Amino acid sequence: MNVHHNIYKNELLNHVLPFWEAHSIDQTHGGYFTCLDREGKVYDTDKFAWLQGRQIWTFSTMYKQVEAKQEWLDMARHGADFMKKHGRDKLGNWYFSFNRNGSPLVQPYNIFSDCFAAMGFGALYKIDQQDEYADIATKTFQNILHKRNNPKGIYNKAYPETRPLKNFALPMILCNLSLEMEHLLDKRIVDDLIEEVIHEVMDIFYQEESGLILENVAPDGSFVNSFEGRSINPGHTIEAMWFIMDLGKRLHNKKLIERAIEIALHTLKTGWDTENGGIFYFLDVKNSPMQQLEWDQKLWWVHIETLVCLAKAYELTANEECKKWFKIVHEYTWKHFRDEEYGEWFGYLNREGKVLIPAKGGKWKGCFHIPRGLLQVYKTLEKIEEKQLKTIKF
Amino acid sequence: MNVHHNIYKNELLNHVLPFWEAHSIDQTHGGYFTCLDREGKVYDTDKFAWLQGRQIWTFSTMYKQVEAKQEWLDMARHGADFMKKHGRDKLGNWYFSFNRNGSPLVQPYNIFSDCFAAMGFGALYKIDQQDEYADIATKTFQNILHKRNNPKGIYNKAYPETRPLKNFALPMILCNLSLEMEHLLDKRIVDDLIEEVIHEVMDIFYQEESGLILENVAPDGSFVNSFEGRSINPGHTIEAMWFIMDLGKRLHNKKLIERAIEIALHTLKTGWDTENGGIFYFLDVKNSPMQQLEWDQKLWWVHIETLVCLAKAYELTANEECKKWFKIVHEYTWKHFRDEEYGEWFGYLNREGKVLIPAKGGKWKGCFHIPRGLLQVYKTLEKIEEKQLKTIKF
Numbered sequence: 001m002n003v004h005h006n007i008y009k010n011e012l013l014n015h016v017l018p019f020w021e022a023h024s025i026d027q028t029h030g031g032y033f034t035c036l037d038r039e040g041k042v043y044d045t046d047k048f049a050w051l052q053g054r055q056i057w058t059f060s061t062m063y064k065q066v067e068a069k070q071e072w073l074d075m076a077r078h079g080a081d082f083m084k085k086h087g088r089d090k091l092g093n094w095y096f097s098f099n100r101n102g103s104p105l106v107q108p109y110n111i112f113s114d115c116f117a118a119m120g121f122g123a124l125y126k127i128d129q130q131d132e133y134a135d136i137a138t139k140t141f142q143n144i145l146h147k148r149n150n151p152k153g154i155y156n157k158a159y160p161e162t163r164p165l166k167n168f169a170l171p172m173i174l175c176n177l178s179l180e181m182e183h184l185l186d187k188r189i190v191d192d193l194i195e196e197v198i199h200e201v202m203d204i205f206y207q208e209e210s211g212l213i214l215e216n217v218a219p220d221g222s223f224v225n226s227f228e229g230r231s232i233n234p235g236h237t238i239e240a241m242w243f244i245m246d247l248g249k250r251l252h253n254k255k256l257i258e259r260a261i262e263i264a265l266h267t268l269k270t271g272w273d274t275e276n277g278g279i280f281y282f283l284d285v286k287n288s289p290m291q292q293l294e295w296d297q298k299l300w301w302v303h304i305e306t307l308v309c310l311a312k313a314y315e316l317t318a319n320e321e322c323k324k325w326f327k328i329v330h331e332y333t334w335k336h337f338r339d340e341e342y343g344e345w346f347g348y349l350n351r352e353g354k355v356l357i358p359a360k361g362g363k364w365k366g367c368f369h370i371p372r373g374l375l376q377v378y379k380t381l382e383k384i385e386e387k388q389l390k391t392i393k394f
Numbered sequence: 395m396n397v398h399h400n401i402y403k404n405e406l407l408n409h410v411l412p413f414w415e416a417h418s419i420d421q422t423h424g425g426y427f428t429c430l431d432r433e434g435k436v437y438d439t440d441k442f443a444w445l446q447g448r449q450i451w452t453f454s455t456m457y458k459q460v461e462a463k464q465e466w467l468d469m470a471r472h473g474a475d476f477m478k479k480h481g482r483d484k485l486g487n488w489y490f491s492f493n494r495n496g497s498p499l500v501q502p503y504n505i506f507s508d509c510f511a512a513m514g515f516g517a518l519y520k521i522d523q524q525d526e527y528a529d530i531a532t533k534t535f536q537n538i539l540h541k542r543n544n545p546k547g548i549y550n551k552a553y554p555e556t557r558p559l560k561n562f563a564l565p566m567i568l569c570n571l572s573l574e575m576e577h578l579l580d581k582r583i584v585d586d587l588i589e590e591v592i593h594e595v596m597d598i599f600y601q602e603e604s605g606l607i608l609e610n611v612a613p614d615g616s617f618v619n620s621f622e623g624r625s626i627n628p629g630h631t632i633e634a635m636w637f638i639m640d641l642g643k644r645l646h647n648k649k650l651i652e653r654a655i656e657i658a659l660h661t662l663k664t665g666w667d668t669e670n671g672g673i674f675y676f677l678d679v680k681n682s683p684m685q686q687l688e689w690d691q692k693l694w695w696v697h698i699e700t701l702v703c704l705a706k707a708y709e710l711t712a713n714e715e716c717k718k719w720f721k722i723v724h725e726y727t728w729k730h731f732r733d734e735e736y737g738e739w740f741g742y743l744n745r746e747g748k749v750l751i752p753a754k755g756g757k758w759k760g761c762f763h764i765p766r767g768l769l770q771v772y773k774t775l776e777k778i779e780e781k782q783l784k785t786i787k788f
Contacts, residue, residue: 104553289753294687359683
């Protein structure tokens with residue numbers, strides 16, 4: 001690659017993590033503020049379970065993989081304390097959101113609150129072996145597996161049986177979560193789960209005809225001609241493909257890796273806005289009008305996850321097309337999302353690449369995709385550079 | 395006004411109603427298709443209670459107010475048959491959506507399904523005095539009043555008591571529905587309800603400080619500094635203001651009418667995009683970053699309802715500012731939303747005024763706002779023209 005890993009590492013350490021360290025800690029009531037404007041000022045004090053869990057994960061992982069800095073351990077513990085105290089209902093389900101002092105605002109209707117709590121506490125346990133952290137992570141994980149066939153529970157508004165649908169997001173997240181939680185789980189459970197979620201993602205949600213992954217399918221994987229059934233989320237697919245590559249690496253399954261790369265490249269080309277650059281948020285597999293009014297917007301996580309996917313793909317296979325696309329996406333992403341002035345990156349651009357919402361965080365964007373992506377890309381580029389150095393030496 | 399009523403009447407009769415007559419009838423399973431692409435082709439066969447109820451209302455009202463055409467009566471009955479047969483659960487709540495043959499898809503979580511069913515059957519009863527229609531309309535209306543303090547019922551995801559909020563949409567709709575249903579209700583019930591909803595809209599949701607109406611407030615009307623509490627929907631407010639003017643006319647309350655006009659004009663000026671023209675979909679009363687990614691888009695109903703509001707305001711008060719703004723909004727709206735080629739109007743434009751979603755109908759857009767708005771404007775302009783003619787004669 002011509003892009004050096006130091007660019008990513010420097011951005012992570014000097015422009016992104018410091019933003020969250022400076023602005024996100026609620027010293028009074030605990031937990032993290034995530035509603036931060038462009039400069040880092042708190043514009044809303046509500047707290048969201050997804051983003052609390054994810055920030056615990058981010059700082060735990062930086063401590064583990066980058067440097068054992070006391071501040072990062074403290075930051076992770078700070079969020080964990082808040083979540084331990086306020087996060088769950090009596091049955092151990094994680095609420096979706098809280099007011100500033102931790103009273104629940106929105107019921108536990110969303111299973112991804114549980115997923116990111118498990119991920120956060122699982123990562124924290126890696127750097128701070130407190131039984132309580134392991135216990136919260138594993139109990140939450142068991143609860144996820146228990147609820148997975150009806151994740152919304154009593155909040156599910158679908159009328160039973162008229163049109164059963166299953167959604168891609170949970171199996172996708174489980175591809176990643178199974179590896180994130182491996183140190184806490186029985187090997188057999190992990191092995192079985194991995195086999196199952198790979199099958200779900202690569203066979204059930206993958207649609208032969210279009211070569212794309214659908215966001216919602218019938219239980220047997222067949223196509224359902226409705227708004228939900230026609231929906232494609234390119235960023236989701238591409239992110240899932242690097243989760244699958246990680247699993248392929250663990251299983252020494254070269255064929256699986258190559259298939260993931262093929263799907264990722266095809267999705268990227270399908271989702272690329274040839275007029276303005278960037279990757280669309282949603283598409284319709286039949287090119288029908290969409291219900292998502294935000295379909296043509298360019299989102300931070302879509303672009304950084306694509307960079308992770310392409311870097312990993314190139315590292316594992318030296319596929320030249322991945323290298324070419326990495327450069328294209330790198331250029332677009334750094335030019336449009338990065339904020340030279342105040343740190344962190346913008347989240348939401350309009351189709352033309354102009355900033356649509358100038359905040360650095362909110363209800364859905366926190367300290368997660370940008371730092372995780374920068375970490376993954378820098379570590380991957382580093383490996384590629386080491387390999388190239390070795391090649392030159394011999 | 396310099397715009398003649400015939401422009402609106404002609405558009406309604408020759409470009410809009412014919413589109414729905416030609417493309418929306420499902421001859422096989424009953425009810426209306428609303429997912430129609432630019433040309434009128436059905437791209438999805440699901441049916442939505444809001445839009446079924448609203449189309450019954452539209453054709454009943456055209457029959458009553460424009461011309462007693464048999465086809466229009468048949469069209470209204472066609473939707474009513476489908477809704478009678480498939481629309482309700484055992485308790486009389488209206489489902490949100492159905493598949494093509496009428497099996498429910500989404501549970502009755504949404505009270506506006508009930509509102510538009512009552513409105514549709516109420517209007518149909520005016521032109522076809524079948525007891526059953528009156529019965530469905532009144533029972534549904536009673537059920538709305540019964541559920542109004544917890545409209546989402548078991549599907550409400552808010553945790554009780556942490557932050558009680560009430561939403562503007564229901565009192566707003568009741569301002570209109572109370573008049574739409576007047577022929578079926580006890581006078582005392584109507585009078586009390588009208589008094590109550592005027593108070594809700596003009597005192598509780600109206601915020602002195604900004605001069606704007608908030609989408610969500612605390613039960614006592616006080617401001618709540620959260621995403622929901624800061625949210626402003628200019629189109630909603632302006633539409634509500636012509637409902638209030640209608641009530642003001644009925645009550646011979648000139649002061650109420652003048653206050654409604656003042657709020658409407660202030661909201662319009664606040665919501666107007668001075669750079670590109672058109673009215674924003676959402677704003678934040680504190681100018682904080684918003685959660686609605688579609689905030690800067692230009693929507694059909696916002697613009698046509700604004701034209702209705704301004705025309706009525708001018709008719710009632712001869713306020714010159716309303717005349718000036720009518721022209722500005724008229725020009726923007728006709729230029730950007732109208733589809734010369736295939737009839738009906740586009741629904742969703744981006745900030746710059748380019749068509750974002752080329753459909754004529756979908757899950758939320760059907761045969762309602764455009765025909766209702768064109769009807770209201772043409773009738774209002776006609777009255778203004780008659781008055782002017784009289785003035786000239788004397």
